[in-house]
Amino acid sequence: MNLEKIIKYSGYLSSGLFMLIGFIVSFEVISRYIFNSPTIWVNEISRFLQIWATYLALTYSFHKNDFIRITVIYDRVGQSGKKILDFISMLFILFFSSFVVYYGWLIAYDSLKVGRTSSTILDVPSFLTELAIPLCFFLLVIRVSIEIVRKLGLLIK
Template identity: 25%
Template structure:
């Protein structure tokens, strides 16, 4: 079924991005450790570690958002919603996820516009690395695109629960 394939694909991409972000965080930590050793023990700071670390952080932050949503780890203020019935909570999740998907789609479009501008005008970082800016800007576009698609998965799962009153086993683990 097409919906099942969509859910598996998006969940798989989000999980892969979560895994890559974990590795990215480790690499970022190692890079910063390297900088500390170079700076304080050998009095020889680098010119690249801060910039590369910021780019890795951007990719991890934007890329990992869909994984966090998939696992139900986004900030959730539930003071009032926990008092609602499970179906009412699901209806509210559908509504908020719809607006979340719209918002993320708009940010993704803006991210795409930034990439187009960076490529068109050949923008580079004003640092010795001279990184083409479309590379770090791609994190915004890809991260928010995947986040919007993950919101759609959440909508599909919540609508299925509203209709059947049952959650599939994969979703129960994630919520």
Template identity: 25%
Template sequence: MIIKAIDTLNEVVGRVVSVVAIVFAAMIIFDVIMRYVFNAPTRWAFDVTKQLYGFYFVMLGGYALRHQSHVRVDLVTETLGNTARRWVEVAGYLIFFFPFAWVFVTRSWDFGMKSWQQGETTYGSVQLPVYPLKLAMAAAAFLLLIQGISEVLKLILGREVPHHDS
């Protein structure tokens, strides 16, 4: 079923991308040790960790939506019955989420492709390519969009979407 495929895809991407946090934390520790213990700062660590963090942050959007971890304002829906709440949430996805997600997908794709075509790099002593991060935004937007489809299908089919209270 489509719901299971989308949920599984975002679950796998989320778990794989979470490893990036370990990588950029290790790079930061390495850079701090090189800088303060050996007085030999790296020229590349700051830019690389900044890009890895950006990649990590954007790629987890679909995973976060799958686990209902995005910020929610439930002032209206908390007083509604289950059926009414589900339909209000479907309307919210249709009116707000999908138009935003579509713009995010199309604009980030154009943004990434333009960067790739120009061979865009960072400024500074080490010039890293920027287009992989910008194209990752398009992939992340697509993952978020399809996870939204999964969530709406769950709502329509009456599958309870768990809500996490903070």
């Protein structure tokens, strides 16, 4: 499976997780207010899913060029200026994401090593939540690196 498919499916998975969150939160509202029987799992599971869904959407957003831009300067420069600003942005994203991958992995690995769990009744291993950050930022690092190489290749031609 190539990277483009992984990115596409990470976006689909993210969308599906957000829809699932909507369903389970709706279930909680119905259980709590109509049947007077609240659940003990919806809050933690929806938070867990939201973390994964948000970080899975990172690479897909970059791939679709849907990141937020501050357009005060961007809209006032020409095409070559936009290309330069995009390239600078990619370098910042690569630099920041690399740090997040490194330190996120250290935190997630530490949680796995010591067996840290959530402080709720479900006692979910913290590693499962924390792994979303380095894994999804690693996908972003790969995608941004490919785009930087592609842009540099266009400059050389």
